Amino acid sequence: MHLRKSLLLFSALVSTSVWALKPLPQKVPTPADNPITPAKVELGKMLYFDPRLSIDGTISCNSCHNVMADGADGRPVGVGVRGQRGGRGSPTVWNSAFNSVQFWDGRAASLEDQAKGPLTNPIEMGMPNHDEVIKRINQIPGYVSAFKKAFPKDNSAVNIDNLAKAIATYERTLITPNSPFDKFIKGNKKAMTAQQIRGMKLIEEIGCTSCHTGDNFNGEGLKMGEGNYQPFPQIPGSDYDKKYDLLSDKGRYEVTKKNDDKNHWRVPTWRNVALTAPYFHNGKVKTLDEAVRVMGKTQLGMDLTDPQVSDIVAFLNALTGEFPKQTMPILPPTENFSLTPEP
Amino acid sequence: MHLRKSLLLFSALVSTSVWALKPLPQKVPTPADNPITPAKVELGKMLYFDPRLSIDGTISCNSCHNVMADGADGRPVGVGVRGQRGGRGSPTVWNSAFNSVQFWDGRAASLEDQAKGPLTNPIEMGMPNHDEVIKRINQIPGYVSAFKKAFPKDNSAVNIDNLAKAIATYERTLITPNSPFDKFIKGNKKAMTAQQIRGMKLIEEIGCTSCHTGDNFNGEGLKMGEGNYQPFPQIPGSDYDKKYDLLSDKGRYEVTKKNDDKNHWRVPTWRNVALTAPYFHNGKVKTLDEAVRVMGKTQLGMDLTDPQVSDIVAFLNALTGEFPKQTMPILPPTENFSLTPEP
Numbered sequence: 174m175h176l177r178k179s180l181l182l183f184s185a186l187v188s189t190s191v192w193a194l195k196p197l198p199q200k201v202p203t204p205a206d207n208p209i210t211p212a213k214v215e216l217g218k219m220l221y222f223d224p225r226l227s228i229d230g231t232i233s234c235n236s237c238h239n240v241m242a243d244g245a246d247g248r249p250v251g252v253g254v255r256g257q258r259g260g261r262g263s264p265t266v267w268n269s270a271f272n273s274v275q276f277w278d279g280r281a282a283s284l285e286d287q288a289k290g291p292l293t294n295p296i297e298m299g300m301p302n303h304d305e306v307i308k309r310i311n312q313i314p315g316y317v318s319a320f321k322k323a324f325p326k327d328n329s330a331v332n333i334d335n336l337a338k339a340i341a342t343y344e345r346t347l348i349t350p351n352s353p354f355d356k357f358i359k360g361n362k363k364a365m366t367a368q369q370i371r372g373m374k375l376i377e378e379i380g381c382t383s384c385h386t387g388d389n390f391n392g393e394g395l396k397m398g399e400g401n402y403q404p405f406p407q408i409p410g411s412d413y414d415k416k417y418d419l420l421s422d423k424g425r426y427e428v429t430k431k432n433d434d435k436n437h438w439r440v441p442t443w444r445n446v447a448l449t450a451p452y453f454h455n456g457k458v459k460t461l462d463e464a465v466r467v468m469g470k471t472q473l474g475m476d477l478t479d480p481q482v483s484d485i486v487a488f489l490n491a492l493t494g495e496f497p498k499q500t501m502p503i504l505p506p507t508e509n510f511s512l513t514p515e516p
Numbered sequence: 517m518h519l520r521k522s523l524l525l526f527s528a529l530v531s532t533s534v535w536a537l538k539p540l541p542q543k544v545p546t547p548a549d550n551p552i553t554p555a556k557v558e559l560g561k562m563l564y565f566d567p568r569l570s571i572d573g574t575i576s577c578n579s580c581h582n583v584m585a586d587g588a589d590g591r592p593v594g595v596g597v598r599g600q601r602g603g604r605g606s607p608t609v610w611n612s613a614f615n616s617v618q619f620w621d622g623r624a625a626s627l628e629d630q631a632k633g634p635l636t637n638p639i640e641m642g643m644p645n646h647d648e649v650i651k652r653i654n655q656i657p658g659y660v661s662a663f664k665k666a667f668p669k670d671n672s673a674v675n676i677d678n679l680a681k682a683i684a685t686y687e688r689t690l691i692t693p694n695s696p697f698d699k700f701i702k703g704n705k706k707a708m709t710a711q712q713i714r715g716m717k718l719i720e721e722i723g724c725t726s727c728h729t730g731d732n733f734n735g736e737g738l739k740m741g742e743g744n745y746q747p748f749p750q751i752p753g754s755d756y757d758k759k760y761d762l763l764s765d766k767g768r769y770e771v772t773k774k775n776d777d778k779n780h781w782r783v784p785t786w787r788n789v790a791l792t793a794p795y796f797h798n799g800k801v802k803t804l805d806e807a808v809r810v811m812g813k814t815q816l817g818m819d820l821t822d823p824q825v826s827d828i829v830a831f832l833n834a835l836t837g838e839f840p841k842q843t844m845p846i847l848p849p850t851e852n853f854s855l856t857p858e859p
Binding site: 222224225229230231236239240241242243246247248252254255256257447448450496498499500501502503504506507 | 595
C-alpha cells in the first residue's frame, strides 16, 4: 500500500504541474456531422425541456439534469417515470460537452449517443422504443417544422438521429466559463484566495491531478469517444468501501464484462463540483469535504488532515463557473392530444 | 328540458352581446398587501421552478403547470411525487391571475392561498407541513437573501406567507395578451376569420356566454374570492354523464358539503383552451370539438351540428394569446445538501 502510494505521488509530481491545469476553452468540441446552428440549439432546447418525450409526460431531460440549477438533480440517484429510481446519480450536464465519453461508465461515445439512452430506459423516460418517440414528435406540428428548419437538407428531418443531434447541440451551449480558477489561470492572481491557491498546490502535490487534469479536470488530450477510466476505489479495503457501498456497482465492467474494468469509472469533472452534491456514482456521500476525505483514502491511501480537506474544498469552490442567462423555450402545442398515463 | 333550454337562450340573448366580451386587461388584479415588485417576481419564479419544494426533489409548481407550454401538463390528471396521480386535471396557470377563485372547486380565494396547497398535498409535492418547507428554504442561503430582498420590511422574511406571495406575484406576470380575439375586439376586424366571427356570434346566440363571459371568459364583475360556480352537467341525463364520468366528482360540494353545490364547478377560462387538452375537471375528454359537443348537450340541452361545432372551435382558437419570452431563473445552490428520497 505504501509503495503504491509513493508511486502515485511520484507519478503525480512528475506528470503534472500547476500550469498543466487549463481554463475552460471558449470553443466546445463538435462532431463534423453536427455543426452548431441557432436553429438546432433552439430545437434542442425545446426537446430538452419537453416532458412529452417520456411515456406519461412527467420526465424531461431537465428533470434529472436541471439547467436552472447545477445541471443535475440534487438527489442520490435519478428518479424517472412512475417514481422509479435509477441505480446511479445524474451527472451534471454543464460542461458535459468537454467529456470525451458520457455516462458514469462511459458507454456513450458522444452527447448524441447519450441523448438516445434515457428516452427508452424503462426507469427513466420509459418510451417503448425510438419509433414511438418519433411518432409522438410527428403528432406535434410545431416540432415537425422546427426539425425541418434545423435540418433543412434532410428529406425526412424528424428522426431519432436528428433528435439526438439537436439535444446534443443545445447541450454544447451549456458551459460555465469564468470561474475564479479560470480567471486566475489566465493571469488574474487576485481571482483566488490564498487558501484556494494552497488547495490548488496541494491537489497536485498529493496526486489528485494524475486523473483530474485537463480543461475539464477529467483527463488530458483525450479524443472524443476515448475514455479516461480509473478504478474507484484505487486502493480497496478502507472502511469507506462498506460505509458508502463503493464496490457493489462494478462500473465500466457492466459495459465491457472485462475483469480489468471492474469498479472502473469515467473520471468526472471537478467543475461546479461544489454545487453537485451528493457525490459519487451512487450519491452516497452528502458533503464535499467528506467526498475529498474519501478520495484521499481510497485513491491515494492518505488520511487527509482537516486543514488539507479545507484547502482542497476551497480550491474546488474556485471551480464554480458563471451560469449564463437563458431564455425559456416555448414548447410547440399538442392540440387535441392527451398523454394518458399508463395504468 | 325544452323550457329550460328556452329560458337559457333567452337569458343569454338579453344579458350579453358581442360587446360584453372583453379583451384581456393589461393590469392584473393585485391584493393591497402584495404589490408586484421585480424582486418578488424573481424570487417567485425561482420558487415556481424549484423541485426542492417537494419531498423528494422531483416536483415543482412547473411540473403540473408548465409555463413553457400551455400552463398545464397535457395529462388527464396531475402526477405528483412517487408517480401518484391526482383526481383532477391541472388548470392552466396562464391568466389565472384573472380568476376570482382558484382550483376547480374554488377552494382558494387567491393565488396566494392556492400556492400553499400543493406543497403539503401528499399526492402532489408531499411535504409533511409548511414548517418543513420553510426549514428547507432556510438551508439554501441564496433563498434566504432573496427573501430578504423581496420582503425588506419583514424582520423574518422567510415564512410561508411570503413564499406564497412571491409565487403569486410571479404568476401575476403570466398573462397572454393579443389573441386574435383581443385584436378583433379592440378594432382590428381582420384579426379573426369569417368562421371565427360566426363562432363568436354562435356562442352568444346559444347561451355559452351566460357563464363564459368577462375578460377571462369565466365570469363578469366578480370580486376576488367570489366564485362563479355553475352546475356541470346543468342538464343531467345525457349519455355523456356515464361516458365521461361527469357525476362522480361532486366538485364544489366536496368543499362546502352543501347539497346545492353538488357537481358545481368554477367556470374555467376559455383563453388558450385550444392548447389545454385534455378537457374538464377529470380530463376525460381528449379533443376540443368533443368538449364543445359535451357542453352543448350537458349545459344547453343542444345537439350541436358539425358546422356549429367547427365554428365554435374556430372561435376558441382565436383565444390563443401571445406567450411572452421569459428568462430562466437560476436556482440558488444547495451546497452540501442531498435530497434523500423517502423509502
